[in-house]
Amino acid sequence: MRRDIFQAIADPTRRAIIVLIALQAMTPNAIAEHFDTSRQAISKHLRILTECELVKQEQQGREIFYSLEIDKMKEIDQWLEQFKKIWESKFNQLDNLLSTIKKQKK
Amino acid sequence: MNSNLQFDFIVDKETKTVNVKREFNAGLALVWDAWTKPELLDQWWAPKPYQNKTKSMDFREGGTWLYCMISPENEIHWCKNDYLKIENHKSYSGLDAFCDENGVINEAMPRTMWTNIFTEKNDITLVNITAKYNSLADLEMVINMGFKEGFTMGLNQLDVLLSSIK
Numbered sequence: 082m083r084r085d086i087f088q089a090i091a092d093p094t095r096r097a098i099i100v101l102i103a104l105q106a107m108t109p110n111a112i113a114e115h116f117d118t119s120r121q122a123i124s125k126h127l128r129i130l131t132e133c134e135l136v137k138q139e140q141q142g143r144e145i146f147y148s149l150e151i152d153k154m155k156e157i158d159q160w161l162e163q164f165k166k167i168w169e170s171k172f173n174q175l176d177n178l179l180s181t182i183k184k185q186k187k
Numbered sequence: 188m189n190s191n192l193q194f195d196f197i198v199d200k201e202t203k204t205v206n207v208k209r210e211f212n213a214g215l216a217l218v219w220d221a222w223t224k225p226e227l228l229d230q231w232w233a234p235k236p237y238q239n240k241t242k243s244m245d246f247r248e249g250g251t252w253l254y255c256m257i258s259p260e261n262e263i264h265w266c267k268n269d270y271l272k273i274e275n276h277k278s279y280s281g282l283d284a285f286c287d288e289n290g291v292i293n294e295a296m297p298r299t300m301w302t303n304i305f306t307e308k309n310d311i312t313l314v315n316i317t318a319k320y321n322s323l324a325d326l327e328m329v330i331n332m333g334f335k336e337g338f339t340m341g342l343n344q345l346d347v348l349l350s351s352i353k
Contacts, residue, residue: 090323164205165196167234172194172209174231175221179213182221 086156089133094118095126099149102136106148193313203323207316215307218314219276222303225252233257242288248273253290267292268301278304297325 090096098112113123127147130136135153139146192210199206211218221227225241233239233256242253252268267286273279280303285296292298297320304315 088324161198164198168196168207168209169194170234171231172211174235175211178221178227178230179211179217182217182227183213 086133086135086153089130089135090157092126092129094122095130098123098126098130099135099154102147103149106139106146108144108146112147192311203320203325205316205318205320207318209314209316211312211314212310213312214310215276215305215312218307218312219305222305222314223279225254228252228254246270246273251290253286253288255288263288265290276305278302297321299325 090099094116097116101107101112101115109120109124109127112127113120116123127136130147131138133153135150136147137150139148192212193208194210195206195208197206198204211221213221221231223246225244228244229239229241231239232254236259237256240255240257242255244250244252244254246252248270250270252270253265254267255263255265257263265286265288266283267290268281268283270279270281281301282298283301284298285293287293300319302317302319306313306315
């Protein structure tokens, strides 16, 4: 099964988890307290987020803390930037076309 | 591009829409033609270095624009746009699709709902584009489809951008 950031952010609970741990590293129990779903469900989301390399785990004593991989989040912006570049390229071509037509009409 | 012209690019990850607003330095009638007449569309629709070629165009509600984009390596991607609602010189909406040369839709690829609204002020035309996706993964797929080669240049600029915001 394909695991990437787009799968990670496709789910609203996972998006909410991302927002939570963006501020500070948290244990699964602390994360689960913010949701009505079961601890198991949160663990599953954390596993997917980990497999997508969007979060990292850190052992502190007996607890595991989850935190966000900021660089991975940048991939999303990078990908959107590609989309923007397509449009920029097309619009610049249209600019040229419009000015050519306007000159011809004069 | 004239730097005084507006270019907004807003991605709403929650509603899975991309909203693009772009001004063009020309009157509405001409800009409208550029977006709806195949002989003009073919001159700008495909991002460089792709070439755009229209097979058929039927610009009316229920009609279809069938075209292809040709890569420098002569790879051909067929696309179409099914027009849903048209208000002449005001707006049009449609559903795009990847397909074959006969317009048979590739069901594995996502379709996007487009709405384009045209307004003019002082001989400058604003085009307000809204693209609605079923999922963000869909949007990613559309980008990956056939456009990769053209991006090397854009990505270099992106590297600069990313390093500046780090």
